[in-house]
Amino acid sequence: MKKKIVLYNPRAVFYTMPLALLALGSRFDPAQYDVRIVDARVERDAHARLLEEIEGALCLGVTVLTGAPIRDALAASRAAKTKRPDLPIVWGGWHPSLFAEQCLQEPSVDVAVIGQGEETFAEIVARLGSGDSLNGVQGIVHRNSRAPNSNRQSPDDLRAEAPRPLLDLNHLPASNYDLIDIEKFFTVKKTRQFDYISSQGCRFRCTFCADPYVYKRGWYGLEPARMGQELERWWKKFHFADVGFQDETFFTNPQRVAAIANEFLKRDLHFTWMATMRADQGFRLDDALLNLSKRAGLRRVMIGVESGSQQMLDWMKKDIKLNQVFDSAEKCKRAGVGIIFNVIVGFPHEPPESITESLRVAKELRAMSPDFQVAFFYYKPYPGNEIADMLVRDGYQFPKTLDAWADFDYVGSSGPWVTREKFTLVERFKFYQRLAWNRASPLRVPLQQLARWRCENDVYAFPFEKKLVELLRQPIQLS
Ligand code: B12
Ligand code: SF4
Known part of the structure; x- marks a missing residue:
């Protein structure tokens, strides 16, 4: 049995x-x-x-x-x-x-x-x-x-027990998606988007991230031929329209990305896809590779900008330069590839100017293309990295039980070191930048113009549009 x-x-x-x-x-x-x-x-x-x-x-x-x-x-x-x-x-x-x-x-x-x-x-x-x-x-x-x-x-x-060394993913069997009812996921996602992981780990050392601690900066990527074979099989079976590559850093190895794109083209796979890219990787990428990826279905990349202040970026060992963010953005715009930029605010001891700089960079990026979005997150400490260690030295206490960890809000709230004033500023900016630059129906154009004016002039007081939008109960598109 x-x-x-x-x-x-x-x-x-x-x-x-x-x-x-x-x-x-x-x-x-x-x-x-x-x-x-x-x-x-x-x-x-x-x-x-x-x-x-x-x-x-x-x-x-x-x-x-x-x-x-x-x-x-x-x-x-x-x-x-x-x-x-x-x-x-x-x-x-x-x-x-x-x-x-x-x-x-x-x-x-x-x-x-x-x-x-x-x-x-x-x-x-x-x-x-x-x-x-x-x-x-x-x-x-x-x-x-x-x-x-x-x-x-x-x-x-x-x-x-002793730690287990990271094993090359290519030595592990392919995931069998027949183990889940895939149609249920398409239904709740409201789109036929397939999820796939093509690499594990990350070679970088950002001091706010859990990955260097868990994967010890190891990285393994699947062979492109194997990916082509697997995705072709599932595409023919499930007829998905898009693939979300959930890797930490999909663009780690440009030759591998080119080989993946060529696999998709060779096999004539008709789906779009989205993947993660670091700004330094985008900076080094040549236009030919980006164009090849676009032809093979790449529709959007996700880039961690994290901060608009170079000083903060250096402090968190992100190992990117702000000009690399803008250079990657220009390249993607030329190739017709959309971007979601992730920004983290509310690091401990983050000076107010750094938040202002992050908002400025976000505005510049959003104004570059309607296909560029900026998502804001508040810094929350993960143990095992330098920022968390520093916080603990300063007296910060992590939850001590699982029940307390379950109440730890990683998504919506900020750390206790973020003042009410900064939090309100960021929350209002999050709302106005979406209203200002997301694609809008003609009915919303006046609101959009007003929101752009607000963002350009940093005027976020009396946010009556927010109330209005909530009242209309028509959430703005976050596509
Ligand atoms: C998909 C995803 C999500 C999904 C979760 C889907 C789900 N299953 O519920 C959603 C969108 C919900 C999500 C949300 C968030 N996520 Co997320 N997410 C990911 C992502 C991109 C992929 C996860 C994945 O499927 N990996 C592929 C599998 C194969 O790898 P894996 O999960 O590591 O699993 C391996 C091992 O961990 C282990 N394992 C895992 N589960 C189990 C179970 C058993 C029994 C065993 C034996 C082993 C085992 O074996 C697996 C195979 O080797 C990862 C980054 C990444 N690439 O892993 C981030 C990641 C997990 N997310 C992260 C974060 C920070 C978040 C958010 C806080 C983001 C945000 N600011 O909103 C929220 C928080 C969610 C919450 N607390 O409510 C962090 C870590 C979070 C943490 N400490 O738990 C990661 C690592 C990204 C990062 N580098 O910071 N996320
Ligand atoms: S933030 Fe991204 S690049 Fe930095 S260590 Fe984590 S996964 Fe790697």
Whole structure:
């Protein structure tokens, strides 16, 4: 009889396909294992289905991002453990990679996996299947017992195994998208957009980012021929219109990008795609490669500008120059490729001039093309990087429990060091820059003109248009 493995993706507000669970689940031989993915974002009653699926399962794996998704990860794990106290529950993903020990303070969690998970999880499952201890499985923290489902011990009695070196993605099997109901994702996304990950890790060292800590600046990219083959297969099966490459830095290796574009053209694949690019990579890219990518379907890139102040960029070790941002923007404009620029505001000790500079750069970029958008985020500390270490030295305290982490808002709010005045300024600017430069219907043109005037003159007081737009209940297009 096949052994059953259940994988759970907690509730969240966005609908990117559960790439981590697909990667983990595809590592198992379907002749021997029955893998079930329960994604709370697309299930009517995810917990009911989860409790049904864990019947007879060998183990449950849960993927956990920092912040709000922890709330549902906890609820699901607790419900599963109550129903099946003998069921080993394994947490993996970004939060357990950063806080493995803390995750194991939660009694329903038996094992926390750090970093890349395919081989680690496969080894855990094999050991569980044969009743062996997890001692020595690289890349995990677990309870120091013969097996996680043996007698429960004190939550402090933990055992951290040696780290697992990052494995070249090309040695891992392709993700099997038949493990999920893909049409449900197209429905909730309201577009036939397929998600795909073509590389893992990142070679850079930005001091606000979790990646250097989790992947130790390692990077592996899939071979273009393999990508062409896989995407052709799924495109023919699912008829998607667009691919979101969820890589940290898709444009890491220009020769690889050219080979990928050529694969798509050779195979005559008719979908558009979007991918991540650093400004220094865009700066070094030649127009020919960008034009080739455009011909192969590239419609938009995402570039982390992070700050409009070069001093701040140097401080956070972003290793880009502002002129590289504008140079990349010019190139993309020439090639007809759109851009989303990400800007982070509210770093600790960030001087007010730096925020002003970020707003100025955002305005200049937005004015360059209606296909350029700017998204603003507030800095929130991730442990294990230099900024977070500095904050801790200054007395900042990270949440100490999973429940407290679940309340940690990574998306909407700012850090406590951002004054009310700065927060209001940024929130108003976020609204007006969208109104000013997003494509607008003729009815909205007067509002748009007014918003441009406001942005150009930095006048954000009495934001009556915001009230008006809210009243009209017609949210502006954020396409
Ligand atoms: C898609 C995505 C999302 C999706 C999540 C989709 C989902 N599944 O729910 C959405 C859009 C919701 C999202 C939101 C955010 N995200 Co996000 N996101 C990503 C992104 C681009 C891809 C994730 C992915 O699928 N990767 C592909 C898979 C194969 O890799 P993986 O997730 O690392 O999984 C591997 C291991 O982690 C491990 N693993 C993962 N899960 C499990 C489970 C088990 C059981 C095991 C054993 C192993 C394991 O094995 C996997 C295979 O090797 C990553 C960057 C990246 N490239 O990874 C950022 C990233 C995860 N996001 C990040 C951030 C900062 C955010 C936001 C705060 C952004 C924002 N400012 O709004 C929000 C916060 C969400 C929240 N707290 O509510 C950070 C880290 C966050 C953190 N500490 O949790 C990342 C790393 C980007 C970055 N470099 O800063 N995100
Ligand atoms: S912010 Fe981007 S470039 Fe910098 S370390 Fe993180 S993933 Fe790499």
